[in-house]
Amino acid sequence: MSLSSSTYTLTRQIPRMKTYDLVVAGGGPAGSAAAISAARLGAEVLLIESTGALGGMGSNALVSYWYCLANNVEAVAGGIVPELCEQLYQRNYSDPSRGPEYWTKHKRGFGFQAEGLKLLLDEFCEGASVDVRFDSRVIDVDVDESGTLIRGVILHNVEGYHYVPCHTLIDATGDAKVCDMAGAPSYRAGQDTEHIMPPTLCAAIVDIDYSRFDRELQQPLVDQAVREGFFSQPDRHVPGLFRNGEDSAILNAGHLFDLDALDSKSLSAGYAQGRKYAEEYIQFFRQYVPGCEQAKLVTTGTLMGIRESRRVQGEYSLKREDFMSRRQFPDQFGIYCKQVDIHAYAATDEEYERVFRDFDHLAKPADGESYGLPYGMLVPKGWQNLWVAGRCASTDVFVNGAIRDQPACMMMGQAAGSAAVQRLQSGEAACELNTETLVESLRAQGAIVPQEELSREMTREETALPVA
Numbered sequence: 001m002s003l004s005s006s007t008y009t010l011t012r013q014i015p016r017m018k019t020y021d022l023v024v025a026g027g028g029p030a031g032s033a034a035a036i037s038a039a040r041l042g043a044e045v046l047l048i049e050s051t052g053a054l055g056g057m058g059s060n061a062l063v064s065y066w067y068c069l070a071n072n073v074e075a076v077a078g079g080i081v082p083e084l085c086e087q088l089y090q091r092n093y094s095d096p097s098r099g100p101e102y103w104t105k106h107k108r109g110f111g112f113q114a115e116g117l118k119l120l121l122d123e124f125c126e127g128a129s130v131d132v133r134f135d136s137r138v139i140d141v142d143v144d145e146s147g148t149l150i151r152g153v154i155l156h157n158v159e160g161y162h163y164v165p166c167h168t169l170i171d172a173t174g175d176a177k178v179c180d181m182a183g184a185p186s187y188r189a190g191q192d193t194e195h196i197m198p199p200t201l202c203a204a205i206v207d208i209d210y211s212r213f214d215r216e217l218q219q220p221l222v223d224q225a226v227r228e229g230f231f232s233q234p235d236r237h238v239p240g241l242f243r244n245g246e247d248s249a250i251l252n253a254g255h256l257f258d259l260d261a262l263d264s265k266s267l268s269a270g271y272a273q274g275r276k277y278a279e280e281y282i283q284f285f286r287q288y289v290p291g292c293e294q295a296k297l298v299t300t301g302t303l304m305g306i307r308e309s310r311r312v313q314g315e316y317s318l319k320r321e322d323f324m325s326r327r328q329f330p331d332q333f334g335i336y337c338k339q340v341d342i343h344a345y346a347a348t349d350e351e352y353e354r355v356f357r358d359f360d361h362l363a364k365p366a367d368g369e370s371y372g373l374p375y376g377m378l379v380p381k382g383w384q385n386l387w388v389a390g391r392c393a394s395t396d397v398f399v400n401g402a403i404r405d406q407p408a409c410m411m412m413g414q415a416a417g418s419a420a421v422q423r424l425q426s427g428e429a430a431c432e433l434n435t436e437t438l439v440e441s442l443r444a445q446g447a448i449v450p451q452e453e454l455s456r457e458m459t460r461e462e463t464a465l466p467v468a
């Protein structure tokens with residue numbers, strides 16, 4: 001141990017666990033899908049999750065609602081995603097008013113109970129023999145001399161510190177924490193836009209009378225309440241209530257402006273403020289919105305609803321022009337159809353005008369349209385056995401506003417898990433992987449990968465990325 005004025009050096013001997021084929025850091029939508037798909041393909045997988053349940057935002061943050069599973073013509077999300085939808089529906093964990101057409105045809109959302117998702121992901125992991133460690137956090141990585149190969153991770157849990165050697169590693173922490181610790185370049189939210197899209201602490205609500213509730217009334221009633229000075233913050237944009245059960249909903253309201261999710265002090269203050277906002281919004285719904293007079297708040301999320309924190313610089317960065325042209329790629333591992341959804345950066349009239357104008361009109365994919373998700377967005381530039389999956393994958397900030405939704409994150413996870421297994425079998429580097437083989441493997445797993453032409457080489461960045 002050594003102590004200087006501003007730093008502290010920690011040196012200690014720690015137990016070494018057995019070597020895993022694959023370690024997945026983070027058990028949200030991306031990490032769970034990655035671990036399950038790799039284990040099903042035969043890999044010995046350790047899934048490390050810092051909370052006590054899988055599902056990430058879909059469970060612990062109470063964002064129990066999946067958008068854009070289909071494009072109003074056909075399904076876009078394949079693989080593990082429809083398997084989960086089917087089970088949530090069969091076991092009555094989903095909005096009873098929405099059946100299979102909501103993951104095979106309709107674009108509108110599919111709401112479900114957080115508890116159902118937690119149980120199913122436990123079952124899927126058990127069925128695939130994924131070794132899951134809850135209440136465990138990846139706190140460091142061991143990188144070899146080349147700077148492009150992971151040798152293992154350090155985790156911390158109730159037993160203390162452990163070293164876990166691994167052949168491959170997937171960063172599914174949502175915040176690219178592992179990539180950052182490994183030294184893979186990334187963008188921090190606000191770095192390339194000067195703003196951070198605000199998080200929201202979501203809540204679970206019950207006792208809504210859906211026979212009298214009209215979703216479309218929420219926004220005008222929020223406008224009225226803001227004019228009447230009802231809220232402590234004049235936040236004019238309310239995503240609102242999203243039905244996820246007989247009389248229940250998730251509440252997505254109350255932007256936490258200027259919160260930096262990569263700053264623990266800011267994040268901590270945000271949780272406390274988010275709980276205050278949830279109380280205000282439940283009072284608003286009871287007072288203003290028909291069908292919500294008896295509404296009760298069950299709980300707020302135990303994870304912050306983070307929209308933007310860090311994005312890795314990958315072999316390819318999915319960009320605005322790709323989205324606008326609905327670009328399809330020979331190496332795409334999936335397709336998606338969510339519009340760009342960039343919330344107000346501040347509670348100003350200009351920002352709300354932009355949000356209301358953009359959300360409905362900003363190159364919203366038309367019925368039947370989709371854009372491709374290329375493999376390079378999952379590979380931190382130059383790395384041999386490290387992938388990133390989920391909202392921290394490689395995109396510009398614009399596209400991040402579309403692909404951060406959970407179905408896309410699960411598709412990224414499944415692709416990263418399959419790519420890790422391909423490396424284990426062939427020895428190929430992540431940044432040199434034969435993407436034709438990967439696409440064929442994903443097709444065999446039920447992924448929707450419609451491109452006719454395949455390519456052994458991934459689509460790469462044509463120009464060098466600026467170093468962050």
Ligand SMILES: Cc1cc2nc3c(=O)[nH]c(=O)nc-3n(C[C@H](O)[C@H](O)[C@H](O)COP(=O)(O)OP(=O)(O)OC[C@H]3O[C@@H](n4cnc5c(N)ncnc54)[C@H](O)[C@@H]3O)c2cc1C
Nearest residue numbers: 026028029030050056057067138174305306390391405406
């Ligand atoms: C308010 C809000 C509303 C949204 N609405 C929708 C919607 O309606 N529909 C939709 O589909 N999507 C929606 N989204 C987007 C979506 O929920 C997230 O972008 C998505 O969950 C990201 O998935 P992920 O797997 O990348 O990360 P996360 O869901 O954040 O999961 C990351 C996991 O990693 C764990 N973790 C983090 N660090 C470590 C570590 N060091 N060691 C171990 N574990 C770690 C976390 O505990 C967490 O479980 C919304 C997001 C927000 C914030």
